[in-house]
Amino acid sequence: MWVKIEEFDLILLLKAIKPKMKITKTRKRWSIILLLLAIIIIIGCFPSTPQNPIQYYERESGQLKTEKVAGEKWLVWLYNNPIGEATLWALVKRKLVSSIYGKMMDRTSSAKRIHHFIEDFDIDMSGVQEREFNNFNDFFTRKLKDNVRPVDTSFNTVVSPADGKILAYADISNSDFVIKGFRFDVSSFLDNPVLAQKYRNGALFIIRLAPVDYHRFHFPVSGNLTPDKKVEGYYYSVNPFALRKKAEIFCLNKREYTILSNPLFGDVIMAEVGATMVGSIVQTHEGSSAKKGEEKG
Template sequence: MKITKTKKTWGVILLLLAIIAILAFYPLPEQAPIHYYDRESGELKTEKVAAEKWLVWLYNNPVGEATLWTLVKRKFVSSIYGDMMDRPSSTKKIQPFIEEFDIDMNVFEKQEYHSFNDFFTRKIKNKARPIDTTATSTVSPADGKILAYADISNSDFIVKGYRFDILSFLNNAELAKKYSDGSLVIIRLAPADYHRYHFPLSGSVSSNTKIEGDYYSVNPLALRKMTEIFCLNKREYTTVTNPVFGEVIMAEVGATMVGSMVQTYSGDFVKKGDEKGYFKFGGSTVVLLFEKNKISIDDDLLSNTLKGYETSVKEGERIGISMITP
């Protein structure tokens, strides 16, 4: 009798494992390519996605989604992977990565690295990213792809199909009210991008505020399934006070496999283009929030966003001008 029960138990276990195995290899839905406008050429291009099959599996397969919820979104998984990218053995990944994503290494200071994270957080050469120094302009804080919204109080305001919730994002009711009818700029950094971020304008700067959260991917392939990711992931923000732009919130959002966000700035005053910090391994996002009637975002960024496309930008490029004359 006992043997029969044991056989039945093992039979059930094997059946469940078989079902899981079948689901794990269930055909994945075809994904539409990620298109964006190249700001320099004006061309509509297709983004090459790092670990695309893995991302599609995580966000579109039942077993993948279970793995995402139980493991991948957790801090310890990103921390473990981040530690792996700090090891000398990770250097073997560098050259294939450079070749796969056609990274121009001539603009970076170092050419030899001690780990993949050392490469990933590489510094750029002086003048490789010219900064628009006009006092009435604000610039992109990072290399990446931009979505821009002039008025987030607009009833039609959405980010990739999701109504961006300022209160959830900032976790501060007073600040949320202050920026509820302001402007929003989102700069998404892909893994192949330069991963240091810089202040978009000059001014006095506050201390850094941290909000704990998860570590979902911020890639559009993930956002198609979970558009509220920006308000769920770990994030940090700082306020920069400028004579013509007022109080601008600059926030960094973590993502899957981002080992950490490291703030490198010091003091209580910064200049436009000064380094603020860097992301360790993984793509991530920088978010800028402006008060109402403070910024006139460049037309091409608004137009492309309205059409549903991101626009590629470089750190230091102008993205808008002040609506207030100094």
């Protein structure tokens, strides 16, 4: 009887202790999880590496100016903080996020942001066709009056296809060139090694449109057109804050291009590159030929 009682008591004791052991293990797990979350939050809130301002020469005044960047703190955090970079990789660079943001900017409630945006960035609205917008995307894709951007009709000139900051290369040599110390491969950008060889000694103009800029784009020369070639990709920001960390963004982002055949300039490639929160590239031009200055999209 003594043995049986001891065994019985031992079983009861173990049954009484086991739930406590489970509680202790659960607490330890939660402690570890909370500790990890605290570390992530601390790293996420830790100040990012200070960035040099974005400066550019304004051609009209000849002055060196500093660009005011929409969402600057957000951009710097995404590309210069470990948690920000993880967020960028997991979410921000993907189409879903830009699509959701685009739908939000299609809502009539988004129109409330327009007035403050214009004031914050001192946007000149004098040349805009419409002053009333249904939503923020209407404002973002605003049209200009016909006489606001006069087009040089001379046969031997190329006009800027868009408003923006320009980076120019006279000769890209051997189908690649350097942007901020990184090699950029034209073959990868075009997704066509054979076509890239044709432009191995070509000239290149990169026009970067900031969120504050007029976002429609126009043909730089007249010519016959090939159908648009679409290259699937991500939606990284093309702001210099991002390019300083990842210059290959041009080859990673979604992009489209067409070739204009011009008697004087030959075959000119015009390409559009997508970016964060710009989920779509809309081509508005129809037909197999275009005149210089006509809207492309």
